[in-house]
Amino acid sequence: MLRLIKFLPLFIFGFIQAQEEAVSSVYFEFDKFSLDEKQSKEAIDFIKKTDSTRIESIQIFGYTDDVGKDAYNFKLSTNRANTIQNKLLENGIKNKIIVTIEGKGRVLIDDDIVDNLPEKRSKNRRVDVVLNLRELPKLELPGFYNSIQKNHIVGDHIYLDNILFDKGSSKLTMKAKTELDKSALLLVRYKNIQFEIQGHVCCTPPNHKEAIDKDTKKRQLSTNRAQSVYKYLAFRRVQKNRMTFKGYGNTVPLGKNPEYDRRVELVITKI
Structure with missing residues (x-):
């Protein structure tokens, strides 16, 4: 043994x-x-x-x-x-x-x-x-929405259908302002939501990811579009310290008709 x-x-x-x-x-x-x-x-x-x-x-x-x-x-x-x-x-x-x-x-x-x-x-x-x-916590994955929800999680994208811009422009249309008025009411109500305003463009030359703003003549159109939404929401009493804005140029296309890429999205950054 x-x-x-x-x-x-x-x-x-x-x-x-x-x-x-x-x-x-x-x-x-x-x-x-x-x-x-x-x-x-x-x-x-x-x-x-x-x-x-x-x-x-x-x-x-x-x-x-x-x-x-x-x-x-x-x-x-x-x-x-x-x-x-x-x-x-x-x-x-x-x-x-x-x-x-x-x-x-x-x-x-x-x-x-x-x-x-x-x-x-x-x-x-x-x-x-x-x-x-202990049991693993339930995993929640970010989603895509076309309106502000009460119970968002970090990473959620809000794509607002009517916030589309004319070609080469960063000025808000009347449709866009009407849509933002509705969103602002919800954002004022749900004060815990913080978010980034992301601007986008379409139809740029292959060697440029950013487009020229026809009003400023500068190649910062997506940033200007995001800033336009930022300023309008601030005007509608959404606190500025809850918002940031950034231009993404043509780097995040939707893969649909190019006009849909002349857009701004809201992305939840903190709850």
């Missing part, structure tokens, strides 16, 4: 991920409850590599093989569990989240198992560290 044991690895580190728990097993030498540095480091890394915000509690269960008397094995399994607990505490794991430290004694092997018996026994000389995990 001893001749076989010396060939067994000192430590095997396993990881099983379930939906709401993660389990790591530390394997000990025969009749031992001490750890070397490698074992200790891997046991600690197992916990530290897990998202700490999801760890609700930790349970530690010690076991032995089926050799020896019950009383001795319960004591040995408890010592193994306590060894793991002490290593966790030494490395900054808070004691209050370790809710169970228990030695469960020996693990019996069926009488008809004869193949690889030393290996099967070695798998029972272990401590299981069980992390009980």
Whole structure:
């Protein structure tokens, strides 16, 4: 038996991920409850590599093989569990989240198992560290809307159908002002929403991402369009510290008729 044991690895580190728990097993030498540095480091890394915000509690269960008397094995399994607990505490794991430290004694092997018996026994000389995990928060993805909503999330795009500009112009049309009047009422109501006003253009030469504003004669048409919306919303009592504006030139086409790219969108930046 001893001749076989010396060939067994000192430590095997396993990881099983379930939906709401993660389990790591530390394997000990025969009749031992001490750890070397490698074992200790891997046991600690197992916990530290897990998202700490999801760890609700930790349970530690010690076991032995089926050799020896019950009383001795319960004591040995408890010592193994306590060894793991002490290593966790030494490395900054808070004691209050370790809710169970228990030695469960020996693990019996069926009488008809004869193949690889030393290996099967070695798998029972272990401590299981069980992390009980909180559920992952529901993932909300940004969406695309054509009006201001009460419950936006960061990244939502609001594409307002009637805020389209004449070619080469950054002046708001009457349709655009009417649309912005409606949006401003909602933005004044939902004071938590902060957003970027994004200006766009179409139909520029291949070597220019930005277009020329026919009124200013400067190549900053998309920025001027975003600024026009910014100024109008400020005029309609939307607080300036909730808004920023930026021109994106022709870099974000909708892939529709080019006239739809002469637009401004609102993108939620903070709630």
